[in-house]
Structures are given as structure tokens and as C-alpha cells.
Amino acid sequence: MSRNRRWDRRALRLPDDPSDVLGALNELNQHLRRGLDERSAAFIARTTRQLLDCRVVAVTADSTLLAQDGEAVDWQVEVEDHATLVLERRRTAKPTLYTMSLGRDQAEVAVAVLTSDDVPIGTIHAMTVQGQPLNMNALRELTVLVGSQLQIAELDQSRAFAAEAELRALRAQLSPHFLHNSLTAIAGLVNTDPIRARSAISQFSDFLRASFRIQSDLWTLSEELRLVDLYLELARVRFGDRFDVLLTIDPETLPVQVPVLSVQTLVENALRHGLETKPGQGSLHLGAENDGPEITITVEDDGVGIDPDRLQQALNGTDTSSHVGILATDTRLRSTFGPEYGLMIATAANAGTKVIMRLPKNPPKRG
Amino acid sequence: MIPTIAVGAVVTMTMVLGVSGLRFARTTSNFFVASRAVNPVWNAFAVCGEAMSAASYLGVPALILVFGVDMLWTLTGWTIGFLLLSLFIAAPVRRFGSYTIPEFIEGRLDAPRLRPLVAMAVITSSWFFLLAQLKGAGVVTRQLIGAPYWVGVVVVGVLVAAGLSAGGMRGITFVQGFQFFFIFLGILVPFTVLAFDRASGDGEPIISPDPPLFMVDQTVDYPSDVTIEATTSTAVTISGTIDGRVVDAEPVVLLGEHDIALGTTIDFTAGDLVPLEVGRDRLTGEQWAAPLGDKNIGGGHPLYFSYASLLANMFGIIALPHIVVRYYTNPTGREARRTNLWVLAMIAPYYAMLPLIGAVGRVLSPDLLSNGNTDSTTVVVGNRLADGLGGELIDAVVSAGAAAAFLSTASGLLIAIAGALSHDILNAGVPQFRLAVWIGAGVSIAAGMAVESIDINVLIGWSTAIAATAIGPLLVLGIWWPGFTERGAIATVAIGGTVTTIAAMLTLFGVVDSGWALAFAATPAAWSVPLAFAIAITVSVLDPNKVTDVAHKFALMHLPERADNLVEVDA
Numbered sequence: 001m002s003r004n005r006r007w008d009r010r011a012l013r014l015p016d017d018p019s020d021v022l023g024a025l026n027e028l029n030q031h032l033r034r035g036l037d038e039r040s041a042a043f044i045a046r047t048t049r050q051l052l053d054c055r056v057v058a059v060t061a062d063s064t065l066l067a068q069d070g071e072a073v074d075w076q077v078e079v080e081d082h083a084t085l086v087l088e089r090r091r092t093a094k095p096t097l098y099t100m101s102l103g104r105d106q107a108e109v110a111v112a113v114l115t116s117d118d119v120p121i122g123t124i125h126a127m128t129v130q131g132q133p134l135n136m137n138a139l140r141e142l143t144v145l146v147g148s149q150l151q152i153a154e155l156d157q158s159r160a161f162a163a164e165a166e167l168r169a170l171r172a173q174l175s176p177h178f179l180h181n182s183l184t185a186i187a188g189l190v191n192t193d194p195i196r197a198r199s200a201i202s203q204f205s206d207f208l209r210a211s212f213r214i215q216s217d218l219w220t221l222s223e224e225l226r227l228v229d230l231y232l233e234l235a236r237v238r239f240g241d242r243f244d245v246l247l248t249i250d251p252e253t254l255p256v257q258v259p260v261l262s263v264q265t266l267v268e269n270a271l272r273h274g275l276e277t278k279p280g281q282g283s284l285h286l287g288a289e290n291d292g293p294e295i296t297i298t299v300e301d302d303g304v305g306i307d308p309d310r311l312q313q314a315l316n317g318t319d320t321s322s323h324v325g326i327l328a329t330d331t332r333l334r335s336t337f338g339p340e341y342g343l344m345i346a347t348a349a350n351a352g353t354k355v356i357m358r359l360p361k362n363p364p365k366r367g
Numbered sequence: 368m369i370p371t372i373a374v375g376a377v378v379t380m381t382m383v384l385g386v387s388g389l390r391f392a393r394t395t396s397n398f399f400v401a402s403r404a405v406n407p408v409w410n411a412f413a414v415c416g417e418a419m420s421a422a423s424y425l426g427v428p429a430l431i432l433v434f435g436v437d438m439l440w441t442l443t444g445w446t447i448g449f450l451l452l453s454l455f456i457a458a459p460v461r462r463f464g465s466y467t468i469p470e471f472i473e474g475r476l477d478a479p480r481l482r483p484l485v486a487m488a489v490i491t492s493s494w495f496f497l498l499a500q501l502k503g504a505g506v507v508t509r510q511l512i513g514a515p516y517w518v519g520v521v522v523v524g525v526l527v528a529a530g531l532s533a534g535g536m537r538g539i540t541f542v543q544g545f546q547f548f549f550i551f552l553g554i555l556v557p558f559t560v561l562a563f564d565r566a567s568g569d570g571e572p573i574i575s576p577d578p579p580l581f582m583v584d585q586t587v588d589y590p591s592d593v594t595i596e597a598t599t600s601t602a603v604t605i606s607g608t609i610d611g612r613v614v615d616a617e618p619v620v621l622l623g624e625h626d627i628a629l630g631t632t633i634d635f636t637a638g639d640l641v642p643l644e645v646g647r648d649r650l651t652g653e654q655w656a657a658p659l660g661d662k663n664i665g666g667g668h669p670l671y672f673s674y675a676s677l678l679a680n681m682f683g684i685i686a687l688p689h690i691v692v693r694y695y696t697n698p699t700g701r702e703a704r705r706t707n708l709w710v711l712a713m714i715a716p717y718y719a720m721l722p723l724i725g726a727v728g729r730v731l732s733p734d735l736l737s738n739g740n741t742d743s744t745t746v747v748v749g750n751r752l753a754d755g756l757g758g759e760l761i762d763a764v765v766s767a768g769a770a771a772a773f774l775s776t777a778s779g780l781l782i783a784i785a786g787a788l789s790h791d792i793l794n795a796g797v798p799q800f801r802l803a804v805w806i807g808a809g810v811s812i813a814a815g816m817a818v819e820s821i822d823i824n825v826l827i828g829w830s831t832a833i834a835a836t837a838i839g840p841l842l843v844l845g846i847w848w849p850g851f852t853e854r855g856a857i858a859t860v861a862i863g864g865t866v867t868t869i870a871a872m873l874t875l876f877g878v879v880d881s882g883w884a885l886a887f888a889a890t891p892a893a894w895s896v897p898l899a900f901a902i903a904i905t906v907s908v909l910d911p912n913k914v915t916d917v918a919h920k921f922a923l924m925h926l927p928e929r930a931d932n933l934v935e936v937d938a
Contacts, residue, residue, distance in 0.1 A: 039915075222402040222698070229398035247401040250537050254404050255698050257464065290536050291797045292782055293466055293790035340796060358796065361466035361695065362474070 041066035274303025373763035411709030412544035420776035421503025431725025435655035444680025458700035486791035495830035501815030528808035553768015607631025666885030679892030682839035683831025689779035855907030
């Protein structure tokens, strides 16, 4: 065993300092975070060649050559043909050796299959230096490492897809509930107050158009406020003048990017769960404060409040019947801006509800 | 008394407006009113309130008084800086959407590890700028109520920090816009009085050809320890301490160097040559009024100084963090540019009026060249322009303007420092921001008390040199050169920031004190800015790791925003 290890070391030609190896792997990991593309493939090829000390390394996605590193060997056709072969036969378990003829030359080539979540997605071809065996174990380990990193990248990507899907869902969710209530309210007005009904219908159409035109996940607070305004106008049709709205908005907060429909969701929550069931006049306070590099948005109502236990259940996901909007907003904020930007909720039965949302002025990284 | 009340009123109004959160009367139930963006003109007032600081209000007249017309380059540099900001910086940075300079650089170059580094450059440069504001506070307070220098430093430092941590940022656009009017008025009033005075006068030039001399009998107070040098025998009456000897209304003949202790007063008679503080150049009126020549500027190299000063000030202005963040308040890049146009229109006349105050200072307050108190030139001139109630009123307006100048800029700088510390370096939230405000204020107050003998514009010079060298190239190249890379930026900040900081330290501790060495260390921009650009470009060209999706980022910065508005009707 110990003999074997010594041999490994020589064949691998590991640099004297292990931190070089770790550094190379870390750099590789960072590049793999983007998934398998030309740049990350170039890095895989380079790292493989450096670590395993071979003549030239090629990386394919499926059977298409993405990148190669080392001697200028024209072997694209051979590599792609062989990659197709290997992928068809699903030889994913361990690297295989074959002999490639390049014109008059013969060369030993090791090929390993890259998998992500056990699905083959590409191959690594390493051409050995004449008369120097390649460390197949090391190649296999490297392949596994690359595969697991690619899987992480895929997860990242699916998380982004999930966030987008959530936005769509939120938009869809906004509509049916709200559409129904608004239309019922307007229907009630048609006979008693046709003029008001007419203006409500036009507001309703403005609101719909505004929500249909939402394309991105973020827009400015001032755009969000205009949407909230339309929403409240419609809500008034249903609620009558049973609630007052007070706004305190620092003008410095207006250009800040906020998640689309986030404030609207909080306002809707305040109306539905706070003010709707409250007897008599209620009030809603919407504030946006300038806090240097951040802003703080608060939505406060003096309605019936939420039982903290039920809220806790909703936030834990054990009670999925209510407060879905708040929960979704919380998740969206965390995934957009980072875990420290979740919602803060202060409430008690019959004591109103205050929801605080913190946002950085600097928009999140555009991907 | 009236001036003290005026300053008290400015301070109180600033605190009350800031903390009570009177934000354009934005407490409303009307969404249209609440979501209306800050008007570009009003934001321009705020930018001016931020930009018109103790550096210009107090520092420039002092420079002009001491060194003469060569110092006009400072103002020219600032004006060019605002022009550059307008043409090349404000709109693209606004469109990119980042709030602070470190965030912009991080986003533009995809370089998270660069952010704390740039934040450190931001903190260093803002910190020197803040010290200059606190120095101004100390000097004006001393002038106003005779309190020791440190009182003003501590009071203003604590007030600004308290205001910010009590939510004073809420109305900041409004408060700074409001301070602009006081600042502008503080210079406009004495300027107008002087202009009318000249118009009705005998046409004699303001500047006499002689070296500085007392025009009238004058009693000069010495608010700090200084060494003065009389070149001719000057018979005076002294109360206080001279050369370690306590005297009381004793006639003394001054000749050669004398140590004068704090609290001493000396009676001079009209026609006496001013015994200058040691180290000051004894310029005749002609030397004062002509540029270049044999002057003790830039270690005796006034031409080098002119270029260095111009470069430091023009690239310094674009890279001063408290100015750039103000454009974030504009909703679009176009509005940012429009704001800046107004800034130019308002700041240019202000800059044009300042030199006259310094020039008149040579006639009205030559004593400042002797008692080491040149940074109070503006206030002293305001005080001596007229007698009686009129004089008091002018004094009040000028002092109130000075207070507004250092208050607004000090709070803007403290926000920048605390933001960079908590947000960019520690990556923390609002409570840490409040803590960082107090840390920043504490350190600055301590250092502010120690810089009594350093001229405001020396501090500003270091600040702008660091900003121009370490940050300026990042902004210019980041916005306009697709090939700029992370490593290029790191090399620029690291080398540029280090060499300029070392240069500042070399002059601060008196390691270099004459000739070219002093010129290079005291005003490094003439070599350090080109060096920084060279490093940035060379390293970026050699760097194989180019920034990905540069095209997307350039589109974001340089294309006008989509004009699609929620409630707009489709065409």
C-alpha cells in the first residue's frame, strides 16, 4: 500500500506545497459555479493537465468539444467521436483508456465521463505523455469533484428559476382573489353609483395593465407605490371609507429597487387580515425611511392583529391556509438580497400589525 | 451677540429639521405627492450644500490671503471637477444603480474582494475631509464666542453624530438644500457690500504694493501659541506671554523671532509691518497678485504646484464619496445630469466670489498672518466690513453660512464613512451603521482636536489627492473603458492609496520640508494621478481575467433608461 502511494505521488507530480493544489481546486470550483460553459471547461482542462501532468486535455459538453489545454493537437473529430461512443455506452463509473491514432502517431488517451446528479453531461479526454502512465484514480476523483460542483451550479440555477416561478405564482395569486372581490364590489356600485362604478372600472383596468406589464423581478419604490395606490383605490370600492391611509415616504428612498408587488402584498395583508374584520374606522400607515446604505419600509395597521402562534405556524409552513403572501415575500426578500433581509413582524391579537421590510440601496447582482 | 444667535439658529434648525424628519412635508395620504421624486433643482441645492464646505468657505479665502492668486487653481480645479462629473460620471453611475462608490466598483468589475479595499480608500479620503470641517468648526466657534478651539470640534462632532444616529438622514436632501442658501448668502452678502463699497469708492486698488502691514491701529489676539518674526523693529504694547515672560501692557520692541503664547494681545499702530508667523512668505502686493514667481508654494516650485493642485482638485471632486452618492436621489441618469448642470450654475458664482474675500483680507485682517488663525479669514473679514448694527448683521450672516457649510458637509462625510465601514467592510445592517457613526465621529473628534495648527486646505489637499489617485481612475476607467479589470483596480487602489497616504504622512510629520521633496509629498497629484492611471491600464491589459458581460454593463450605464412608466398611456 505504502509502495503504491509513493508511486501515486510521483505519477501525479504533485507540487511540493499542497496549498497550490488546493488553490487550483478552489479556483476551479469558483469557475464551475457558472455551470459547464467554454470558460469553465477551459479551467477544467487546465487544472486536469496541471494536476495529472499530461500532454493535452480536452473537455466536451455532451460530445461537443468545448475547450482544450496543452499541446496544440488537432483532435477535435477524434475526441468528439469517442465522446459520443463513451456517452452512448454510459461508461460513467470509471475512466477508460484507449489508443487514438492521429495521422501517423498513436497516443494513449484516458477518457472520463462527467456526471451531474448521475446524468452524464460531458467528458474529459487526457492524452498521456509517452511512456508515462496516467493516474486513473486521480482522474476519477477529479471527475467526481467537477461533477459535484456542476450539480451545485445547477441547484443555484434552479433556485433562480424557482424565484422567477414564485413571482409568476404571486402575480397569478394576486389576480383571482382580488379580481373576484373587486368585480363583485364594482357590480354592487353599478346601480347605486354608476359614476363611481365607471371610474372604478377604469382603475381596475389600469391596475390589470400595470400588473401585466411587470417584466422584471425588481422595480423602483416609486413604481411600486403607484401600483399600491391603484390597489388601494380599488380596495376602497369594497371597503368604502372604512380606513385611512397615511404615507411617510422619504424622497431618498424612491429610486431604490424593491421586489415587484412586495409592498402591495404587505398592504393587502394588512387589509385582509387586519382591517377587514375590524369594526369601525381603521388606519393604515405606510412608511419608507432613509437609513444610509439601506432603507426601511414599514406597513402598519391598527386592525385586529394576528395571533402570534398562528403567524408562527404560517411562517413555519405548518399552516398554509393564511398569510401565504407574507411568507412568499419573506422568502423572496431572502433569496434576492440575502438571508439578513427577511421580514420583521410585530403583532398581537387586537393590537394591530406592523411589518418591517429592510432593503439595501445597492441592487443585488445582476446575473 | 447677533452672530452667535444666528449660528445657534442654523444649528438648531438643522438638528430639528433633520431629526424630526420633515421630509418635504411628505406625510400625506396622497400617493401622487408621496411618490414624487426629488426635483433635480432641489437636489442640486442639496449637492451644493454638500459641496460647499469649510474647504471652500473658510479655506479658500485663507489660501488667497496667504499665498495670493496662485491659489485660484484650487477653485478652477473644483469647477472642472464638477464639469467632469456632469459630462462623464454622474449619469452613468446613476444608471448603473449602485449606491456607493465601493458598490459601483464591485458591481462593475464583478469583484467582491475589491469592495472593502475601495471602502478603505473612501474612508481615508473622507476622513481627512471631515477633519477639515471640524477644524473649521473649532476656528469659527473660537472666533464667535472666544471658546477654546477644541470646544467647537467636540460640539459639532457630537451634534452631527447624534443627529445622524437619531434618524437625521431622513430629511437630508431637504436639510442640505436649506443649508445651501445660508452658505451662499454668507458669501453673497459680504461680496455685495464690498462691490458697492468699491463702486462708490475712490478707485484705489485693494491690494497695496507693500508687504502685509496694518492699515489702522489694531489690537491682535493670539488664540494659539505661535512664533512670529519681525523684520524691522516694531514698537508695540503687549499683554500676555512673550518668549516665556509674562507681561502686562508693557511696551516692547519686536525684532527677529518671538514666541507668543496663547491668550496674548499685542497693540500695533497703523503702518507697522505685520510680524508674520514663522514659515509664512512675506509677499509684496505685486508678488501676491502675480502668479508663479519666487514663492514658497509647492516647496518653491509654484508651476509644479499649479498642475498638481489642478489635477488633485478636478479628479478629487469626481471621486469624493459624499458628492457622488447624492446623485442616487435622482430617479434617472438624465435627471442626475440635469441636477449637475444646476450645480455648476450655482457653484461657479460662489467660487468666483470667494477670492475677493481673501484679497480684502489682506487689507482688513493682515493680523491673521501673524496669529496663525488664517482659517478664520472669512469670518473675520465679515466682522470688519462695517461698524455698528450693519457690521453685526453681516457678521451674523457670514458666521451662519460658515456653520451651515461645515455642518452639511460633516454630516455627508460621516454618512459616507459610517456607511463604508458598516456596509462595505463589515457587511452589516442599520444598528452597526449607527455604531459606525459614533466610531467615525469619535476618531475624527480626537484627531480634529490635534489638527489645530494644520491649515484646512492642507487637510483638503491630502483628501483630494487620495481620492484623485486611488478612486478617480477607478471611476473614469470603470465607466469608460471596457478593458478595465479587477486586478487593474486592486493595483490602483493599493498602490495609489498607499503612496498618497505615505506622502501625506511625510509632510504631516515634517520628514520632508523643502524643495522638490516637499513639492512631491505635499501635492502629489501631478505624479500620482498619472501613475495611478498608468498602473490601472497596464495591469488591466496584462490581466488575462477580463470582466464578463461588459457589453451588458456598458449598456446599463450608457443607454438612456426605458421611459416606461406605470400609469403612462401606451402610444
